[in-house]
Amino acid sequence: MKDSDSLKDYRRVRRLAIRSLFEIIEQSSEGTVIVDKEARIVWINERYARRFGLEDASRAVGQPCEKVIPGSLLRQVASNGQPILLDMMDTAKDPLVVMRLPIHDDSGGVIGAIGFALFDELHALSPLLKRYLSMQQELASTRSLLRARQAKYSFAHFIGTSAASLEVKRRARRSASTDSPVLLLGETGTGKELLAHAIHNTSPRAHKPFVSVNSAAIPETLLEAEFFGTAPGAFTGADRRGRQGKLHLAEGGTLFLDEIGDMPLPLQSKLLRVLQEKEYEPVGSNEMIKSDVRLIAATSTDLEAAIKRGEFRADLYYRLSVLPIDVPPLRERLDDLPALSEAILEELRSQHELEPEAMTALGQHAWPGNIRELRNVLERAALLSDNLQLSSEEIRAAIGTVVPIEEDVAWGRQAAPLCEETYSEARERFDRELIQARLAQCRGNVILAARQLGLGRSTLYKKMAALGIAESH
Secondary structure, X not given: OOHHHHHHOHHHHHHHXXXXXXXXXXXXXXXXXXXXXXXXXXXXXXHHHHHOOOOOHHHHOOOEHHHHOOOOOHHHHHXXXXXXXXXXXXXXXOOEEEEEEEEEOOOOOEEEEEEEEEEOOHHHHHHHHHHHHHHHHHHHHHHHHHHXXXXXXXXXXXXXOOHHHHHHHHHHHHHHOOOOOXXXXXOOOOOHHHHHHHHHHHOOOOOOXXXXXXXXXXXXXXXXXXXXXXXXXXXXXXXXXXXXXXXHHOOOOEEEEEOHHHOOHHHHHHHHHHHHHOEEOOEOOOOOEEOOOEEEEEXXXXXXXXXXXXOOOHHHHHHHOOEEEEOOOHHHOHHHHHHHHHHHHHHOOOOXXXXXXXXXXXXXXXXXXXXXXXXXXXXXXXXXXXXXXXXXXXXXXXXXXXXXXOHHHHOOOXXXXXXXXXXXXXXXXXXXXXXXXXXXXXXXXHHHHHHHHOOOHHHXXXXXXXXXXXXXX
């Protein structure tokens, strides 16, 4: 027979293929059943009938399929003509993996359905199920990591309507529309990290990762690896598979460098290369990796004074301070105290309110720890108070030692004449006086003083050394 003749007989070939397919599945499956348009059983093989308690398969003919096979969905298939290619069906013995297909007449109309119980030993599916579960776990892990690398705050979380607060938010919103580095300057506890989150969330990179690194919280020996990552086996004890750094994790998104003033000089030069060349080299590697990261840095250190002391690179400072934003201390925006207090108490899920005298007491404290200290005070007062109205006495007790606000400082003037001090000198003087006062209150306990100031212990030690403050014993 010629090939052309065999092609003309395609109807016969198709019919034989369908019959062969049916016979193969029927013989190798756990059971087969056929129903008509009304889901009455037309035929069922002996093996399937015995599974459902029938000694004679002919006794099932004419009965509704659900009466013989509880849980059957063949009626649904015969009704809507939609196949169910792979499904699990519970039975009294064991669950079955089943397939259900509609049956059409020559005109294409649905006249019934056929069901195959493919197998009842689910271990045959175990490779597929294991692969599926593995993929689900990888997906869940990726989603969890992405959620962990997302910014948590928006500009709505930066509470305040004072002129100083509105100016900060105005500059921060403007910076969000660019890819230029942002430098957030301000004392500890003023909300610099919150602003970094908000800038990222408002930027075109909002759907990408937000990764934070605190330069003061990581030992200098580990900071470079934490920042740039490591090549496989880069040093003794290093991961043989290598380790991704924060720059890699932040790819396409934003990298927030907190307390950048504490970054070691060698790492500062490498960071400058990332900013200028948009590339970096993992520790122990000769491979240059391209980087697309928007950088936001923050510090409570006077970087200009640090440059004079040789502790911070001037070229890095000028590269970072393209968009500097000074975040004012709380004592310079006391008008925001009512709104901040209300927001903090609401966040604490507290029903407490402040008496007018208590609000006055809050306004008489210099807040060296700023908003972080305010939250600490309100939480302590709410926990210790038996009344829903917090009094001025309870607020003062929660504060402990009140640091008074000088009238000229409260109005934004420096205590020393402007002609005698530069900004850097005035700030350095304030830092020295504040740290010395807090150390005196804590009787020389550096750990306690650092906690009250909202600083890390190592950060306070560095500031003490830079300011020439000796540790008392």
